[in-house]
Amino acid sequence: MALFTTPRLTLLLFALNAFSIHAQKDHHDIDYPKTEKEGVKDKYFGKEIADPYRWLEDDRSKRTEDWVVEQNVVTEAYLSWISYRDKIKKRLSKLWNFNKQSAPFKKGDNFFCYKNTGLQNQSVLCMAKSYDAKPEEWQVLLDPNDLSEDGTTALNGISVSNDNKILAYSVSKAGSDWAEIRFKDIATKQDLPDVIKWVKFSGMSWKANGIYYSRYDEPTGSALSQKNTGHKLFYHKLGDDQSKDELIYKDDKHPNYNFSGQVSHDERFLIVSISESTSGEKPMIKDLSIPNSTFVALATDFSADYSIIDNVENTIYMRTNKGAPKYKLVSFTFKDGKLGPQVIVIPQGKDLLEGVRLCNKQIVANYLKDATSKLVAHSLSGKFGWEIQLPGLCKLSSFNSDKDYDFATYSIVQYIAPEQTYYLDAKTWQSKLIFKPNIDFKSDDYITEQQFYKSKDGTMVPMFITHKKGLVMTEETPAFVYAYGGFNISLGPEFRIDRALILEAGGIYCVPNLRGGGEYGEDWHKAGTKCKKQNVFNDFIAACEYLVSKKMTSYKKIAIHGRSNGGLLIGAVMTQRPDICKVALPTVGVLDMLRFHLFTIGRAWTADYGCSENKAEFECLLKYSPLHNVKAVAYPATLVLTGDHDDRVVPAHSFKFAATLQEFNKKDNPTLIRIDVNAGHGAGKPTAKLIQECADMWSFTFYNLGMSY
Numbered sequence: 001m002a003l004f005t006t007p008r009l010t011l012l013l014f015a016l017n018a019f020s021i022h023a024q025k026d027h028h029d030i031d032y033p034k035t036e037k038e039g040v041k042d043k044y045f046g047k048e049i050a051d052p053y054r055w056l057e058d059d060r061s062k063r064t065e066d067w068v069v070e071q072n073v074v075t076e077a078y079l080s081w082i083s084y085r086d087k088i089k090k091r092l093s094k095l096w097n098f099n100k101q102s103a104p105f106k107k108g109d110n111f112f113c114y115k116n117t118g119l120q121n122q123s124v125l126c127m128a129k130s131y132d133a134k135p136e137e138w139q140v141l142l143d144p145n146d147l148s149e150d151g152t153t154a155l156n157g158i159s160v161s162n163d164n165k166i167l168a169y170s171v172s173k174a175g176s177d178w179a180e181i182r183f184k185d186i187a188t189k190q191d192l193p194d195v196i197k198w199v200k201f202s203g204m205s206w207k208a209n210g211i212y213y214s215r216y217d218e219p220t221g222s223a224l225s226q227k228n229t230g231h232k233l234f235y236h237k238l239g240d241d242q243s244k245d246e247l248i249y250k251d252d253k254h255p256n257y258n259f260s261g262q263v264s265h266d267e268r269f270l271i272v273s274i275s276e277s278t279s280g281e282k283p284m285i286k287d288l289s290i291p292n293s294t295f296v297a298l299a300t301d302f303s304a305d306y307s308i309i310d311n312v313e314n315t316i317y318m319r320t321n322k323g324a325p326k327y328k329l330v331s332f333t334f335k336d337g338k339l340g341p342q343v344i345v346i347p348q349g350k351d352l353l354e355g356v357r358l359c360n361k362q363i364v365a366n367y368l369k370d371a372t373s374k375l376v377a378h379s380l381s382g383k384f385g386w387e388i389q390l391p392g393l394c395k396l397s398s399f400n401s402d403k404d405y406d407f408a409t410y411s412i413v414q415y416i417a418p419e420q421t422y423y424l425d426a427k428t429w430q431s432k433l434i435f436k437p438n439i440d441f442k443s444d445d446y447i448t449e450q451q452f453y454k455s456k457d458g459t460m461v462p463m464f465i466t467h468k469k470g471l472v473m474t475e476e477t478p479a480f481v482y483a484y485g486g487f488n489i490s491l492g493p494e495f496r497i498d499r500a501l502i503l504e505a506g507g508i509y510c511v512p513n514l515r516g517g518g519e520y521g522e523d524w525h526k527a528g529t530k531c532k533k534q535n536v537f538n539d540f541i542a543a544c545e546y547l548v549s550k551k552m553t554s555y556k557k558i559a560i561h562g563r564s565n566g567g568l569l570i571g572a573v574m575t576q577r578p579d580i581c582k583v584a585l586p587t588v589g590v591l592d593m594l595r596f597h598l599f600t601i602g603r604a605w606t607a608d609y610g611c612s613e614n615k616a617e618f619e620c621l622l623k624y625s626p627l628h629n630v631k632a633v634a635y636p637a638t639l640v641l642t643g644d645h646d647d648r649v650v651p652a653h654s655f656k657f658a659a660t661l662q663e664f665n666k667k668d669n670p671t672l673i674r675i676d677v678n679a680g681h682g683a684g685k686p687t688a689k690l691i692q693e694c695a696d697m698w699s700f701t702f703y704n705l706g707m708s709y
Contacts, residue, residue: 030078030670033070035659042594045615049594049628056655057599059225059644064655068644068675071658075639075672082699084709088501089695093119095497096691098439103411103421104131105400108164110186112141121151121686125158125169127186131409131423132434141189142169154684159204159211160186162267166238168204168211174645174678175685177201177600178223181213183238196242200228201601205263207288210237212248212261212270224647228601229255233272248272249295256603263288264311265402269334271308277607278487279525281306285316285334293337305488305522310358310403312380317345317363319356324348326521329356329363329382345382352521354490359401359408360426364388366396370450370462371492371519373412375399377429386429393448393464395492401426409434415466415509417443418495441500445469448493453512453546456538459527462519463512463543464493465552466503478507478705479553481544481581485514485536486565487608488525498694505707508552512543514569516608530610531620537572544580559583559701564649564681565590565608571626571657578635583704585697586626587641588681591653593625594618599650627653630660634667637704639697641674648681669704 037052058064079085097118104113111131114123115138122144128137147153156179157170167186170179181196181204202214214233219226233249236242249272251257262271268289275281280302284295299306304322311317314335321327328348333340345363346353352368362385363378373396375388390396394412397419401408408424410431421435448466455461467473480502484491491513499509513519516528516536528536544560547553558581562570567589574584590596590605594612597603603611610617622628638661642654658673665671674696676689685693702709 029668030074030672032074032662032671033067035067035662044594044612044618044622047622049622051595051656053656053659056659057225057595057650057652059650059652060222067655071673072675075674078670078672079674079696079699082703084702085695085699088699088702088709089691091501092498092691092694092698094440095500096687098418098437100419100437101421101435102419103398103400103409104128105409106131106402106405107160107162110160110164112158112160113138116687119687121145121688122154122684125155125167131407141167141186142184144171147171148173150678151686151688152678152684154686156684157202157204159206161206162265166192168206170199170202170204172684175643175681175683176224176645177647177681181211181236192238194236194238194240194242196236196245201231201258201260203260203262205261207235207263207267207270209239210235212263214259214261224645225599225650225652227598227603231258233259233261258604262308264308264316266311269311269316273306275604276302277604279607280304283308285339287334287337290337296334296337296339298339309356312358312361312403317356317358318342319353321522325523326351327353329353329365345380346378347382352490352519354518355396355399357399357401357408358403359424360406361403362426364399364401364408366399368490368492368519371395371464371490371513372450373492375410377426388424388429388431393450393493395494397494413495414443414493415448415464415495415499415511416446418497441504446503451546453542455515455535455542457535459515459535459539461512461514461539461542463510463546466499466509468503468506471506471508473508473550473552475548475551475554476557477553478502478505478707479510479547479558480507480561480701481510481512481540481547481558482561482566483512483514483540483543483569484562484564484566485516485528485539485569487516487605488518488522489565490518492519498698501698501702501709505702505709508547510543510547512540514539514543516565529608530617533609533620534624536569537576537624540569540573541577541580555579556582557705559585559705561585561587561697562589563587567591567649567654568593568626572624572629574636574638575626575629575631576624578633581636583701584636584638585641585701586638586654586657588643588649589626589640589653589657590649591626591657592628593621594628596649596653599652600647602649627657627660630657630664632664632666635661635665635669635671637669637700638665638671639674639700640672641676641693641697643676643681643685645678651675670700672700 040051040054100116102114104111110127116123125142126138144155159168167184170181172179179199183192199215205212234245236245273283283298286295306320309317314333329346330342332342354368355366367374377385399410411421422431560581567586570586571591612618640658642651661671
């Protein structure tokens with residue numbers, strides 16, 4: 001959808017002018033665009049549900065395009081009136097402008113990492129001969145900033161061939177999940193002619209002179225909203241046209257299944273994982289060294305999660321939560337096409353076993369203890385060896401190793417400091433810092449504390465609270481509360497650059513670890529799914545109530561924010577408890593809980609949400625679906641944020657929710673929507689767009705919390 005065509009720029013400038021004059025009289029008197037209502041109704045188990053803004057689901061219609069332009073005109077006019085918007089943007093630009101580098105990984109004789117000088121729209125893939133090479137010794141292998149003028153083409157995955165000669169890389173445009181896979185000769189840095197199209201939800205795994213990858217057929221309708229079905233696994237041999245790619249696996253009887261292929265490092269085993277949702281999978285394995293070998297199933301249903309870690313000759317290591325909600329590590333042999341019995345290597349413990357890697361023929365296990373990382377080395381038999389010391393409350397963001405290397409590299413993040421990279425000597429298990437960025441933020445002036453509070457049903461929930469050292473909190477202290485609560489995803493410490501604004505302004509940044517996430521394993525996750533989803537909202541509401549009860553802030557000083565599933569969280573909380581905050585920021589949210597499964601990959605979320613096609617689950621969904629629970633009451637100042645190319649959570653969710661809020665809101669608080677152009681769900685968004693989005697979000701937040709800047 002091309003939103004801002006040239007003729008509309010005149011309209012935009014005229015509207016900004018008119019609004020600016022009018023706003024001087026009363027900033028809150030907003031003339032929202034008229035959103036036409038239609039008599040669309042659906043019947044669910046005898047209950048009639050109106051959907052008057054259904055037409056906004058058509059992302060290709062001129063009518064929807066015009067609506068988007070009109071809404072953006074009003075939102076831009078409102079934001080442009082805020083006197084310190086440009087000042088906030090300048091501060092964000094200065095904060096963002098620091099050197100960034102990922103933990104390097106080794107392949108053959110080369111080390112690879114991503115670098116960003118500060119304000120580059122996309123990070124650059126570089127290589128060198130040493131992990132601690134000097135800055136000038138790192139060569140640029142692939143610069144995604146050269147792929148588009150506006151930085152909206154992103155590098156979203158790479159895979160280096162085992163002989164270290166060819167780079168396979170996937171790129172996406174305008175934030176879409178659709179990707180193309182391309183290939184580059186590493187020595188010459190020249191692209192090869194091969195291009196693979198219509199790739200989505202795919203890895204790239206090398207075997208000999210080609211890769212295994214997954215894709216869909218070319219869409220027949222809207223590529224940005226059409227339901228994704230018929231995933232297939234292929235093998236592409238370098239030099240062949242895509243039409244010649246070998247079909248490895250499909251399942252016509254189950255069009256909603258997804259497939260991913262992973263080849264062991266020695267190229268002996270192919271593991272294919274089958275999934276139908278975001279939880280549970282059925283892996284299969286075959287021995288590629290045996291001609292015409294067949295797949296052998298490692299699981300027969302979707303009741304558990306499995307991930308193959310690595311193999312040592314015939315022994316394969318696998319992490320799973322089968323019979324172990326906090327995960328365990330098992331091993332089994334696979335020889336001559338036959339599976340040996342599973343042996344428990346690391347049993348389930350008190351802490352979540354979040355990840356496992358092999359290094360120097362030993363096991364390095366990453367545990368999550370109260371949402372913070374802990375690294376432990378074990379022998380291949382699982383015997384405890386050594387705890388690797390990490391600095392304070394932090395989260396492991398990457399760990400690169402190989403079973404044959406006597407070293408690893410890893411990076412950690414904290415709420416008060418960006419990614420730092422370490423080299424780990426796997427003979428002594430001692431770490432040394434190899435990269436620390438220079439940022440215009442005084443990390444030493446701030447502190448993160450972890451507190452626990454009771455939710456509605458008495459469950460104890462942890463929450464990270466970050467603030468200036470020595471800050472005396474009162475009912476006038478601004479609080480920014482951010483959470484997720486879903487899909488078994490853990491929110492540990494992470495550095496979000498823009499959060500520095502609230503901290504520097506004397507506010508507090510709060511992140512509660514809600515049920516539905518993965519912080520305490522599968523039981524914690526399941527306690528926030530389907531008809532137990534209300535637990536997630538209760539946990540969040542209780543977090544806000546806790547902050548107010550401790551006089552750290554007050555409801556009139558709270559802003560709440562969440563993205564994607566977290567956008568659903570904010571939509572549900574603000575419609576259930578509009579008094580809980582002064583500002584609400586539902587971002588790229590799942591907001592229509594009756595129809596989410598009808599678009600792109602939405603049906604995969606039914607494991608967490610349930611589905612309106614099931615009567616019992618329909619009743620649960622209807623009770624909290626943000627779109628269907630907007631009433632004629634006073635809502636907090638609301639800025640809905642989405643992207644016009646979001647094909648993960650289609651923007652129609654946000655469109656319909658914003659239109660409904662504008663129709664029903666009974667207070668003069670603004671209910672606006674900001675629709676980013678040529679932007680998707682968030683991954684790969686260029687730095688310039690990130691800065692502008694954050695500047696708008698924080699300008700709106702500060703203004704409506706009564707803060708100056």
